[in-house]
Amino acid sequence: xxxxxxxxxxxxxxTIGNDLRLSSEGFNAVEGVRTxxxxxxxxxxxxxxxxxxxxxxxxxxxxxxxxxxxxxFKARDLRHDITIMAPLCLGSEPNKTLGHYHPLTPEGLSYxxxxxxxxxxxxxxxxxxxxxxxxxxxxxxxxxxxxxxxxPNYGHVTVNVGExxxxxANLVSDRFMSAYEGYVRMGGAAYYLLKDGELVANxxxxxxxxxxxxxxxxxxxxxxxxxxLSCPGCFAYLNHPLRLGGLGKL
Ligand SMILES: [Fe+2]
Numbered sequence: 001x002x003x004x005x006x007x008x009x010x011x012x013x014x015t016i017g018n019d020l021r022l023s024s025e026g027f028n029a030v031e032g033v034r035t036x037x038x039x040x041x042x043x044x045x046x047x048x049x050x051x052x053x054x055x056x057x058x059x060x061x062x063x064x065x066x067x068x069x070x071x072x073f074k075a076r077d078l079r080h081d082i083t084i085m086a087p088l089c090l091g092s093e094p095n096k097t098l099g100h101y102h103p104l105t106p107e108g109l110s111y112x113x114x115x116x117x118x119x120x121x122x123x124x125x126x127x128x129x130x131x132x133x134x135x136x137x138x139x140x141x142x143x144x145x146x147x148x149x150x151x152p153n154y155g156h157v158t159v160n161v162g163e164x165x166x167x168x169a170n171l172v173s174d175r176f177m178s179a180y181e182g183y184v185r186m187g188g189a190a191y192y193l194l195k196d197g198e199l200v201a202n203x204x205x206x207x208x209x210x211x212x213x214x215x216x217x218x219x220x221x222x223x224x225x226x227x228x229l230s231c232p233g234c235f236a237y238l239n240h241p242l243r244l245g246g247l248g249k250l
Contacts, residue, residue, distance in 0.1 A: 002086065007119045007167050011225035014118065016165060020059045020084045028070070029061035029082070039090065039098055042188035044200070049091030057095050058085040064169075069229065076232050077239055079174045080225055082118075084167050085160040092194050099157040099183035101129070102150075103176050109152035109241040112248055113172040116147040116224045121162035126154040126250070127190050129182065134190045134208045138250050139199060140216060147218040149248035152241040155182060157189045161197075171224045173239045214250040 007014040012024045022029075037053035061082040065073055073080055088095040102111040115124070121143045128136040130153075140148055141161075150156050160166040183189065190208045191199040199211050221227050228235055237243040 002165055005165075009118050009169075009225075010222040014082070014167065016084055016167065019056055020086055020165060022059065022061050022082060022084055024064075026066050027064055028067055029064040032060040032062065034058050034060070034098060036090070039096075041184045042098055043090055044093055044188065044192040044194075044202070045091035049089075051088075051090070055088070056086060057088065057090075058083055058097065065225075072229065072232060074174070076235070077174045078228070078235060079172055080228065081170050081172070082167065083158075083170070084165055085120075085158070087120075087160055087162060087164055087166070089195060093192055094159050094161050094195055096159040096193070097157055098180055099155060099189055100178035100180045101155040101182055102178060105152075105239065105241055107240060107242050110154075111173045111176055112152050112238060112241050112244060113150040113156075113170055114147060114218060114224060114235070114238070115142075115150070115158075116169045116220050117142050117144050118167040118169055118223070119144055120160065120164050120166035120168075122166050122168065123159040123161045123193055124148055124150070125157040125159065125189050125191065125193060126150060127156075128154050134205055137190050137209055137211045138214050139191075139193070139211050140214050140250065142216050145220075146216040147220045147224075148216045149218045149244070151248040151250060152244070155189070157183070159193050161193070169224045171228060171235060171238065175239060217248060217250050
């Protein structure tokens, strides 16, 4: 259980209740949840940490929009989501997402995604896979107000490195399903981030490049929701990654 709190963002007041449930007057969403049982395959610790399987690690609110504005996102094949992650530890690791890759667009690059931290602190762990090899691994520290474009062809894991629930928004194409198998098969990302901040290699990957650190590579004007409504065409690169140009470099 977490203490209820509010996040004031230009586009909405978000109320986070007990058990990380989100509500915001006038907004609809499709709720999903990940529990400790869902993440067992991607944890570093063996034997696994002792936590009840139904412990809520994070909640996802997909298509988080006002009903009257939903069609504007739909018209661009984009989705606005909110994720809330508990400030928990999974043994030696802070709470994290399962990890996934995005499929390729017809342009031959995978779909990018943009994140904006609304509350808390995160570390994004990005890895590029080419022909079965990890050819790049990037760690990005981000805090409230920061924004990050996940560049094409990078899988990603988000870690809640703060003492409080992490609340983040994302804007992403609605044309694909995320692919989790790569992370599940390999027991997580190529490196595990530990509670003390150390990155430890995941032995199942064999040789991987040393992690490099990068700064958040994007700026929001207000927040993703408001910025999209002000300029829907400005996010066309989420379905057409060649239009990113220099954006999204890390
Ligand atoms: Fe993603």
